[in-house]
Amino acid sequence: xxxxxxxxIIASKGTLDMAYPPxxxxxxxxxxxxxxxxxxxFYGLDMLNKKKVRKLKVAPLGNPAMPVPVPNIVGAIxxxxxxxxxxxxxxxxxxxxxxxMEMLDLARQSGVKLFACTTTMGVMGVADSDLIEGSECAxxxxxxxxxxxxxxxxxx
Amino acid sequence: xxxxxxxxIIASKGTLDMAYPPxxxxxxxxxxxxxxxxxxxFYGLDMLNKKKVRKLKVAPLGNPAMPVPVPNIVGAIxxxxxxxxxxxxxxxxxxxxxxxMEMLDLARQSGVKLFACTTTMGVMGVADSDLIEGSECAxxxxxxxxxxxxxxxxxx
Amino acid sequence: xxxxxxxxIIASKGTLDMAYPPxxxxxxxxxxxxxxxxxxxFYGLDMLNKKKVRKLKVAPLGNPAMPVPVPNIVGAIxxxxxxxxxxxxxxxxxxxxxxxMEMLDLARQSGVKLFACTTTMGVMGVADSDLIEGSECAxxxxxxxxxxxxxxxxxx
Numbered sequence: 001x002x003x004x005x006x007x008x009i010i011a012s013k014g015t016l017d018m019a020y021p022p023x024x025x026x027x028x029x030x031x032x033x034x035x036x037x038x039x040x041x042f043y044g045l046d047m048l049n050k051k052k053v054r055k056l057k058v059a060p061l062g063n064p065a066m067p068v069p070v071p072n073i074v075g076a077i078x079x080x081x082x083x084x085x086x087x088x089x090x091x092x093x094x095x096x097x098x099x100x101m102e103m104l105d106l107a108r109q110s111g112v113k114l115f116a117c118t119t120t121m122g123v124m125g126v127a128d129s130d131l132i133e134g135s136e137c138a139x140x141x142x143x144x145x146x147x148x149x150x151x152x153x154x155x156x
Numbered sequence: 157x158x159x160x161x162x163x164x165i166i167a168s169k170g171t172l173d174m175a176y177p178p179x180x181x182x183x184x185x186x187x188x189x190x191x192x193x194x195x196x197x198f199y200g201l202d203m204l205n206k207k208k209v210r211k212l213k214v215a216p217l218g219n220p221a222m223p224v225p226v227p228n229i230v231g232a233i234x235x236x237x238x239x240x241x242x243x244x245x246x247x248x249x250x251x252x253x254x255x256x257m258e259m260l261d262l263a264r265q266s267g268v269k270l271f272a273c274t275t276t277m278g279v280m281g282v283a284d285s286d287l288i289e290g291s292e293c294a295x296x297x298x299x300x301x302x303x304x305x306x307x308x309x310x311x312x
Numbered sequence: 313x314x315x316x317x318x319x320x321i322i323a324s325k326g327t328l329d330m331a332y333p334p335x336x337x338x339x340x341x342x343x344x345x346x347x348x349x350x351x352x353x354f355y356g357l358d359m360l361n362k363k364k365v366r367k368l369k370v371a372p373l374g375n376p377a378m379p380v381p382v383p384n385i386v387g388a389i390x391x392x393x394x395x396x397x398x399x400x401x402x403x404x405x406x407x408x409x410x411x412x413m414e415m416l417d418l419a420r421q422s423g424v425k426l427f428a429c430t431t432t433m434g435v436m437g438v439a440d441s442d443l444i445e446g447s448e449c450a451x452x453x454x455x456x457x458x459x460x461x462x463x464x465x466x467x468x
Contacts, residue, residue, distance in 0.1 A: 005460050010310065012177060014221025021324060021354065021467070024431070028452040042177065043221035062218035062374035064393055065326025065355035081220055095434040119180070122251040140184040148161050148307045151460045154322065154467040155177070155310040166466065168333060170377025198333065199377035218374035237376055275336070278407040296340040304317055304463045311333070311466040 006035040008147035010155045014043030016056040016088055016100070022156045023103040029152075030110035037150075038107075039143040040135075041117035044156075048116050048135045049126055053101055060084035108134045115143060162191040164303035166311045170199030172212040172244055172256070178312045179203075179259040185308075186266035193306075194263075195299040196291075197273035200312075204272050204291045205282055209257055216240035264290040271299060318347040320459035322467045326355030328368040328400055328412070334359075334468045335415040341464075342422035349462075350419075351455040352447075353429035356468075360428050360447045361438055365413055372396035420446045427455060 007029045011022040022044075026036045046052040059081045060066055066084065089099070098106070108114065115138040116131050128137065147153050163185045167178040178200075182192045202208040215237045216222055222240065245255070254262070264270060271294040272287050284293065303309050319341045323334040334356075338348045358364040371393045372378055378396065401411070410418070420426060427450040428443050440449065459465050 007456070008308075010177075012174075012312075015219065017354065018324075021322075024452055025456070029456055032453060032456060034456070042173065043219070046221055057220035059218045059220050062371045063327065063355070064369035064371050065358055091435050095431065097431065097435065119251065119253065123247050123253065140180055141188060144163070144181070144185055144188060144190070144308065150308075152320075152456065152462075152465045153308045153310060154465060155312050156324075156467050164464075166333075168330075168468075171375065198329065199375070202377055213376035215374045215376050275407065275409065279403050279409065296336055297344060300319070300337070300341055300344060300346070300464065306464075309464045309466060311468050 004033070004035045005029075005152075006037075006150040007152040007154070008143070008150035009036070009038045009153075010143070011038050011040050011044035011047060012042045013156060014046035014052075014056065016058040016085055018156065019047055019056050019100050020092070020097065020103075022154075023100065023107060024097075025154070026107050026112050027103060027110060030107065030112050035150075036107070036111070037113035037115060037143070037146045039115040039117060039138065039140075039146075041120050045117060045120045045124060045126060047100065047104065048114060048131050050130055050132050053104070053132065056100060057081050057085045058088050104132065113146070115146075160189070160191045161185075161308075162193075162306040163308040163310070164299070164306035165192070165194045165309075166299070167194050167196050167200035167203060168198045169312065170202035170208075170212060172214040172241055174312065175203055175212050175256050176248070176253065176259075178310075179256065179263060180253075181310070182263050182268050183259060183266060186263065186268050191306075192263070192267075193269035193271060193299075193302045195271040195273060195294065195296075195302075197276050201273060201276045201280060201282060203256065203260065204270060204287050206286055206288050209260070209288065212256060213237050213241045214244050260288065269302070271302075316345070316347045317341075317464075318349075318462040319464040319466070320455070320462035321348070321350045321465075322455070323350050323352050323356035323359060324354045325468060326358035326364075326368060328370040328397055330468065331359055331368050331412050332404070332409065332415075334466075335412065335419060336409075337466070338419050338424050339415060339422060342419065342424050347462075348419070348423075349425040349427060349455075349458045351427040351429060351450065351452075351458075353432050357429060357432045357436060357438060359412065359416065360426060360443050362442055362444050365416070365444065368412060369393050369397045370400050416444065425458070427458075429455075
């Protein structure tokens, strides 16, 4: 292997729980000196959306693997999504895992490329000005060109 | 890198929203001259199932990242899955993203290999004659042999 | 390509349905003589957790692609998760797909590396003694070092 190692990630989920894995992998790889690019698409684009990134939630529903599982009938009660979200944030904080916004800042400062999927921007009505600083708009073709030189490719 | 670039995708989801990413990536890569193979497994096999591919749905439940999020208690009301499905199709159409069936046709015409997972066919009781034209039955071993020569590998 | 082929998998889901794909791919690859490593993180760590691996469940909710889909309002009724779990186990058994615990044993005996994510262990309060025999504790950096030499990398 010559040159720098590279990881290319597609982040497609917009729930709080699934926002962590791309950012943990990205910041770890960047700290190891790798090149890192994340392509935020579908619900994942919420992570680059200034209006949404601080409001990511996790629903206690349809996932019997939640650390504190609740019956689905209870998970459907209004307020339970807020409770599950609060619990997850607390569990992460206790383990010194930084909040999503801080991890994004760290990623950007470490040179991680943040690609915003242009098709998703169109479908969801997201404007350039909605994106956090440092985001680059890109299509699937740009991502594939980036990913072909990566040793590790992941769809999250 | 010698020869053609290649992307190998596992499509494991059978919801309407997660049916788009494998097909968007596949058709984009094919248009760039790459070799593309998709291995449809688990719920993803519905995409190759003539009886099911036109009926893929998205549920407005357990995903607080839906573009128009609804409380889970509302998402559980009968009819809400049909409404969310209709909305997603409309959003995609407005952005000129073709329906799943058209994307599958385009993929096939572009030479994308469509592998139907034989284990899933057994588990779900899907016969050869249920599959759309151009599907090839294959096991996980065949997919791994295909994927080992790919620069980009994704589990969706 | 020189040396052994390698697949590196991240298993992040803790539901019964999504526990099968990493283990089916891993045991297939191992049978083909590949090196295989699975990094169990987030909900996926439940698969290495002695107290939880035999109790993985699947919820009939928010996934309209379930083989026998039920309306979400029905899926929320207490008991439906147990019913869906029982049905999935029966479907798998009929096709001679072994239970998760047997597949883990087979994977271990075939030399598959089972990495338990240390960050997740902290967040979820899982101790070394909770892990099934043969698990190795590892961080994201260890996984990336392993994955960089893999031809196939998958986030499940």
